[in-house]
Amino acid sequence: MKFFNITYIVLGVIAIFSSNKVNAQISKAEIRATGLTCSMCSNAINKQLKSLPEVVNVETDLNTNTFVVSLAEGNALTPLIFKQKVEKAGFFIGSLIVTVDSETVMKNPYIIVKDSGNKPKQIQVQVLDKGFVTEKEFKKLVKSYKSVATFISNNEDDFHVKILN
Amino acid sequence: MKINLKILSILLLICGFGATGQIKIGDTIPVKKLEYGVDNQINFNQFKGKYVLVDFWASWCGPCRLGNKKLVKLHAELNPNLIEIVGISLDTDANKWKKAIERDKIKFAQFNDPHGFDAETALLFGVDELPTQFLFNRKGELIIKNPTEEEIINLIKK
Numbered sequence: 001m002k003f004f005n006i007t008y009i010v011l012g013v014i015a016i017f018s019s020n021k022v023n024a025q026i027s028k029a030e031i032r033a034t035g036l037t038c039s040m041c042s043n044a045i046n047k048q049l050k051s052l053p054e055v056v057n058v059e060t061d062l063n064t065n066t067f068v069v070s071l072a073e074g075n076a077l078t079p080l081i082f083k084q085k086v087e088k089a090g091f092f093i094g095s096l097i098v099t100v101d102s103e104t105v106m107k108n109p110y111i112i113v114k115d116s117g118n119k120p121k122q123i124q125v126q127v128l129d130k131g132f133v134t135e136k137e138f139k140k141l142v143k144s145y146k147s148v149a150t151f152i153s154n155n156e157d158d159f160h161v162k163i164l165n
Numbered sequence: 166m167k168i169n170l171k172i173l174s175i176l177l178l179i180c181g182f183g184a185t186g187q188i189k190i191g192d193t194i195p196v197k198k199l200e201y202g203v204d205n206q207i208n209f210n211q212f213k214g215k216y217v218l219v220d221f222w223a224s225w226c227g228p229c230r231l232g233n234k235k236l237v238k239l240h241a242e243l244n245p246n247l248i249e250i251v252g253i254s255l256d257t258d259a260n261k262w263k264k265a266i267e268r269d270k271i272k273f274a275q276f277n278d279p280h281g282f283d284a285e286t287a288l289l290f291g292v293d294e295l296p297t298q299f300l301f302n303r304k305g306e307l308i309i310k311n312p313t314e315e316e317i318i319n320l321i322k323k
Binding site for chain 2: 037038040041042043044046047060062
């Protein structure tokens with residue numbers, strides 16, 4: 001019996017890992033950070049992002065106050081990690097736009113709340129959940145999507161997205 | 166094994182860099198001469214015997230530009246025989262750096278290390294945010310980090 005339990009656990013873990021690999025292929029993340037001080041004037045966010053082994057490169061766009069993060073192929077990251085890293089650096093996310101393949105975004109953990117109708121291979125989506133937009137924007141979004149039960153429940157493990165392209 | 170050793174040495178290098186950290190009170194100016202092209206140089210030896218205020222900034226950094234205004238005023242009031250102000254900009258675009266100097270009417274020494282937070286001077290001083298200032302005494306030892314205007318004036322008056 002014990003043996004079976006272990007086998008199931010191992011199989012379960014393998015399944016989770018392999019499904020994650022297929023599920024969440026973010027190739028690029030564009031993060032606009034906000035906070036009480038000038039986010040670009042601090043190296044903290046940059047350092048936090050670069051500490052992730054999946055991060056290939058971080059560029060800063062000084063005109064838009066955006067961190068452009070390139071990620072390694074086949075990574076298993078979800079948008080949550082960017083929120084955690086930015087907050088660890090002492091800032092907040094003002095907006096997060098990720099580039100993902102369209103197949104990924106059709107599945108868990110993504111929930112499309114606003115579609116553009118187009119389906120290119122690589123799509124850009126903005127994450128709309130709490131902590132991924134400004135407080136003010138989130139209040140507006142709650143009104144717009146009050147009928148979407150998962151959006152209102154603020155679950156950290158699903159991501160409500162708006163397709164941009 | 167060879168690859169492992171390579172990875173290990175790279176890791177050590179990175180850790181070594183990280184360990185340099187920010188310079189501490191009592192440390193001497195970590196660099197004597199800054200040089201980047203013909204018209205972009207600063208030699209700290211020429212300031213020997215004077216207090217030196219090093220100000221890290223960038224043209225795109227709002228708080229730094231406000232700070233520049235204050236520094237320009239302060240620079241005009243201070244005795245140039247006693248203290249030298251040195252601005253080090255981390256701008257990657259030299260034109261924007263030059264334009265900002267013109268706009269902010271900066272008359273004190275300026276150097277542009279055009280690599281953002283990866284710039285060698287930023288690493289040597291351990292600058293992780295802008296603006297950051299370092300005040301060195303006449304012997305070139307760090308005495309105050311991010312000094313207030315008052316602190317600078319009082320020190321010079323002494």
